[in-house]
Amino acid sequence: MTDRRKRGRGERAGLTRQSVLDAALELADRKGLRALSMRALGAELGVEAMTLYHYVPHKDALLDGIVERAVDEIALPAADTNADWRDAMRAYAESLRTTLLRHPGVLPLVATRPAATPGTLRAVERGLTVLRAAGLPLGRSVDTLNALSLFVIAHTAAEVASAPVNEAGAAGSPQALAQLDPRDFPLVAEAARTGAGTDDAERFRFGIQALITGCAALLGEPSRD
Amino acid sequence: MTDRRKRGRGERAGLTRQSVLDAALELADRKGLRALSMRALGAELGVEAMTLYHYVPHKDALLDGIVERAVDEIALPAADTNADWRDAMRAYAESLRTTLLRHPGVLPLVATRPAATPGTLRAVERGLTVLRAAGLPLGRSVDTLNALSLFVIAHTAAEVASAPVNEAGAAGSPQALAQLDPRDFPLVAEAARTGAGTDDAERFRFGIQALITGCAALLGEPSRD
DNA sequence: CGCCGAATCTTACGGCGTAAGAAACGAAAC
DNA sequence: GTTTCGTTTCTTACGCCGTAAGATTCGGCG
Numbered sequence: 001m002t003d004r005r006k007r008g009r010g011e012r013a014g015l016t017r018q019s020v021l022d023a024a025l026e027l028a029d030r031k032g033l034r035a036l037s038m039r040a041l042g043a044e045l046g047v048e049a050m051t052l053y054h055y056v057p058h059k060d061a062l063l064d065g066i067v068e069r070a071v072d073e074i075a076l077p078a079a080d081t082n083a084d085w086r087d088a089m090r091a092y093a094e095s096l097r098t099t100l101l102r103h104p105g106v107l108p109l110v111a112t113r114p115a116a117t118p119g120t121l122r123a124v125e126r127g128l129t130v131l132r133a134a135g136l137p138l139g140r141s142v143d144t145l146n147a148l149s150l151f152v153i154a155h156t157a158a159e160v161a162s163a164p165v166n167e168a169g170a171a172g173s174p175q176a177l178a179q180l181d182p183r184d185f186p187l188v189a190e191a192a193r194t195g196a197g198t199d200d201a202e203r204f205r206f207g208i209q210a211l212i213t214g215c216a217a218l219l220g221e222p223s224r225d
Numbered sequence: 226m227t228d229r230r231k232r233g234r235g236e237r238a239g240l241t242r243q244s245v246l247d248a249a250l251e252l253a254d255r256k257g258l259r260a261l262s263m264r265a266l267g268a269e270l271g272v273e274a275m276t277l278y279h280y281v282p283h284k285d286a287l288l289d290g291i292v293e294r295a296v297d298e299i300a301l302p303a304a305d306t307n308a309d310w311r312d313a314m315r316a317y318a319e320s321l322r323t324t325l326l327r328h329p330g331v332l333p334l335v336a337t338r339p340a341a342t343p344g345t346l347r348a349v350e351r352g353l354t355v356l357r358a359a360g361l362p363l364g365r366s367v368d369t370l371n372a373l374s375l376f377v378i379a380h381t382a383a384e385v386a387s388a389p390v391n392e393a394g395a396a397g398s399p400q401a402l403a404q405l406d407p408r409d410f411p412l413v414a415e416a417a418r419t420g421a422g423t424d425d426a427e428r429f430r431f432g433i434q435a436l437i438t439g440c441a442a443l444l445g446e447p448s449r450d
Numbered sequence: 451c452g453c454c455g456a457a458t459c460t461t462a463c464g465g466c467g468t469a470a471g472a473a474a475c476g477a478a479a480c
Numbered sequence: 481g482t483t484t485c486g487t488t489t490c491t492t493a494c495g496c497c498g499t500a501a502g503a504t505t506c507g508g509c510g
Contacts, residue, residue, distance in 0.1 A: 143428050151376050154375040158375060161337060211435055214436055
């Protein structure tokens with residue numbers, strides 16, 4: 001954010017672990033993960049690459065850091081004890097998706113790394129609280145929350161993967177799919193042509209709804225219409 | 226497979242695109258993605274790094290290739306028109322999981338790249354066929370199949386991520402989780418202590434079951450017990 | 451002032467992906 | 481058998497990467 005162009009002779013950059021992570025996150029989102037090198041990040045901050053090692057022990061820690069920074073942005077599940085847990089979970093999933101989509105550069109990392117940072121733990125704890133308060137057994141609460149978050153992460157990761165940074169349509173785009181031989185893949189071609197199941201947000205909503213409905217059913221909850 | 230140690234003077238290596246991809250896949254699974262460099266792969270095959278560029282235009286294509294090679298191993302959904310689509314999908318999900326788990330090195334790639342290779346298209350087409358034959362509308366078939374595959378991929382990716390190659394327990398392991406302060410995260414700590422929701426296979430089965438049940442419910446299928 | 455710890459820079463090493471071209475081979479053409 | 485030619489393999493080199501080691505410069509405190 002603050003303009004990092006060319007410090008005067010013997011004037012410090014005034015970095016923080018936080019400011020370094022923020023710049024890294026911003027750079028990854030803007031130019032993609034591949035463009036996030038220590039030297040490039042240094043240049044972005046008006047500093048040599050090695051300087052960054054005063055704020056971060058190695059690059060992997062930097063990556064962990066930006067994941068955590070992005071995760072910290074996610075809003076916790078609402079602890080409204082009056083609301084149905086299904087509504088709470090649906091709202092949480094929706095908000096998790098929009099937050100993750102705001103950081104396309106980090107999504108490959110989120111989908112790939114084990115998630116046991118304080119930030120994620122906080123969200124998980126809150127989620128479990130909501131589910132337990134609704135009467136679900138602990139084990140099933142874990143299973144439910146796990147299934148929901150994994151689906152959200154995978155779906156958003158797939159969304160950004162098929163629309164890469166600064167790039168024309170990828171191989172998975174509907175346009176590309178529509179051009180394959182209907183004799184080889186009739187249904188896929190038809191879906192691409194008619195646009196069935198093409199809208200990311202709607203497909204996402206369907207998956208979430210199915211997951212929540214299914215969990216409720218397996219747990220013997222009364223169905224609602 | 227074939228012993229690649231030290232060809233005699235002026236004796237060819239006899240590589241194929243397939244053999245190169247196979248070796249790359251095997252190397253990635255055995256030593257992890259980070260260890261898969263062109264030079265290392267060349268050494269594995271008894272050949273200089275640049276030689277590989279006769280079989281693959283660049284490293285990204287190599288990665289795409291090993292993903293496709295792994296994907297080709299997945300068994301297509303059974304087209305048994307007598308069986309319930311729910312059973313077919315559950316079996317497919319289960320088999321997809323075991324296949325993916327056989328290639329831990331490739332999972333980060335699968336979870337990350339857009340999937341529009343012939344192999345995946347074949348599986349998708351078959352899945353859509355099954356669902357359509359059961360009477361689901363095309364759009365919903367796409368949504369259902371999408372939700373299922375994404376969940377499977379995300380879950381298996383999470384499984385291998387929390388048990389990395391040749392490594393002691395990662396940060397997300399139950400042991401590590403059990404040691405955090407119960408005052409900060411009481412439910413997470415309790416779950417870790419009692420082992421609730423700890424079994425990967427069972428948690429997976431729950432998610433799949435929930436997803437399928439939920440999709441059926443949303444599509445107005447009669448419930449079964 | 452002198453000193454010290456923190457912040458920054460310099461230099462350097464080994465590894466990476468890969469561009470460019472030389473070299474060695476096998477098979478077909480003569 | 482010799483020549484030719486396309487395929488396969490190797491050699492060399494460039495610029496990038498992460499980062500180890502250490503010199504340097506700074507602000508603040510005695």
